Amino acid sequence: MLDTISKMKETGQFSSTSSRRFQDAILGWYDANKRDLPWRANRNPYRVWVSEIMLQQTRVAVVIGYFERFMEQFPDVHTLARARESAVLAAWSGLGYYRRARGLHATAKVIVNQFEGTFPKSARELQNLPGIGRYTAAAIASIAFDEPCAVVDGNVERVLGRLTNAADMNARKAWTIAQHLISHKRPGDFNQAMMELGATVCTPAKPVCGECPVSTLCKTKAPIETAKPELRIKKEITYALHITKGRVCLVKRPAAGRLMPGMWELPLAAANANQESLFTLRHSITNTDYKVHVVRQKNLPDNDFQWFSFAKAERLPLTGVARKVLRKAGLIE
Numbered sequence: 573m574l575d576t577i578s579k580m581k582e583t584g585q586f587s588s589t590s591s592r593r594f595q596d597a598i599l600g601w602y603d604a605n606k607r608d609l610p611w612r613a614n615r616n617p618y619r620v621w622v623s624e625i626m627l628q629q630t631r632v633a634v635v636i637g638y639f640e641r642f643m644e645q646f647p648d649v650h651t652l653a654r655a656r657e658s659a660v661l662a663a664w665s666g667l668g669y670y671r672r673a674r675g676l677h678a679t680a681k682v683i684v685n686q687f688e689g690t691f692p693k694s695a696r697e698l699q700n701l702p703g704i705g706r707y708t709a710a711a712i713a714s715i716a717f718d719e720p721c722a723v724v725d726g727n728v729e730r731v732l733g734r735l736t737n738a739a740d741m742n743a744r745k746a747w748t749i750a751q752h753l754i755s756h757k758r759p760g761d762f763n764q765a766m767m768e769l770g771a772t773v774c775t776p777a778k779p780v781c782g783e784c785p786v787s788t789l790c791k792t793k794a795p796i797e798t799a800k801p802e803l804r805i806k807k808e809i810t811y812a813l814h815i816t817k818g819r820v821c822l823v824k825r826p827a828a829g830r831l832m833p834g835m836w837e838l839p840l841a842a843a844n845a846n847q848e849s850l851f852t853l854r855h856s857i858t859n860t861d862y863k864v865h866v867v868r869q870k871n872l873p874d875n876d877f878q879w880f881s882f883a884k885a886e887r888l889p890l891t892g893v894a895r896k897v898l899r900k901a902g903l904i905e
């Protein structure tokens with residue numbers, strides 16, 4: 573068996589017997605251990621698609637609530653295509669990487685206008701849609717339509733690198749090996765099992781090899797690299813919270829800006845103004861941890877601003893930190 577795995581390292585080949593053993597082991601483990609996640613309730617391609625886009629660069633625990641609320645508001649691709657962009661951005665508010673929301677909305681319109689709201693079934697056709705790359709196309713095709721096409725994300729690449737003890741594992745090799753290993757009976761479950769194994773057992777820093785269903789096939793059984801602690805940047809920022817007659821003052825970020833274009837936020841507090849501290853909170857964006865000060869001050873912002881009722885503000889595409897501040901101030905849910 574180990575010889576076969578060594579061969580796999582070089583060629584991506586796995587004998588049919590060992591492939592079946594691998595599939596049985598990982599699918600059995602997945603059936604017994606898979607996390608109960610809302611997008612796994614059924615195999616609707618729309619739900620698979622939305623979840624895969626939300627999960628890009630975002631942790632599962634964060635995505636769960638957003639996914640459930642998004643599905644309540646936009647239960648199918650027709651509803652999403654008909655929605656205003658500001659409503660989609662408002663539902664995404666706080667999840668970050670807002671280009672994903674705009675892309676999702678634009679692609680929903682294409683699916684409705686060019687495909688009458690029916691998702692193409694093959695990975696090849698799905699990849700022709702704007703904003704759907706190889707990974708997302710393979711995830712939808714395998715999970716929703718049982719097409720045996722492998723999915724490789726960072727987790728899967730790491731698992732395959734360790735299984736084969738290949739320090740030179742890269743995405744191209746990983747796609748070849750994963751495609752060779754995939755179960756043709758249960759391709760969607762196989763792909764999810766591989767990602768789940770990487771996320772929960774064969775983790776970057778501390779793989780739990782004692783609980784690994786494929787440990788007998790693994791050449792490494794230990795990390796071959798130690799994850800370096802991420803360097804985080806610390807910053808402080810001060811926002812002004814102006815409230816009058818049940819309305820809050822907000823400013824719009826530039827439409828042509830690189831970060832969060834067109835979204836609404838609180839005005840930055842003027843320097844040296846007479847200020848009364850209200851509260852502070854913490855907020856993180858990618859690798860930066862902010863200490864956010866919220867103050868009351870007399871001077872209104874110099875730049876353009878608008879007043880919104882609290883109810884209206886809640887429905888706006890707010891930046892994540894603005895939503896957090898308004899929630900903490902008790903102005904919105």
Ligand code: SF4
Binds near residue numbers: 735773775787792793
């Ligand atoms: Fe990862 Fe350990 Fe399983 Fe190998 S035995 S795949 S290193 S968890």
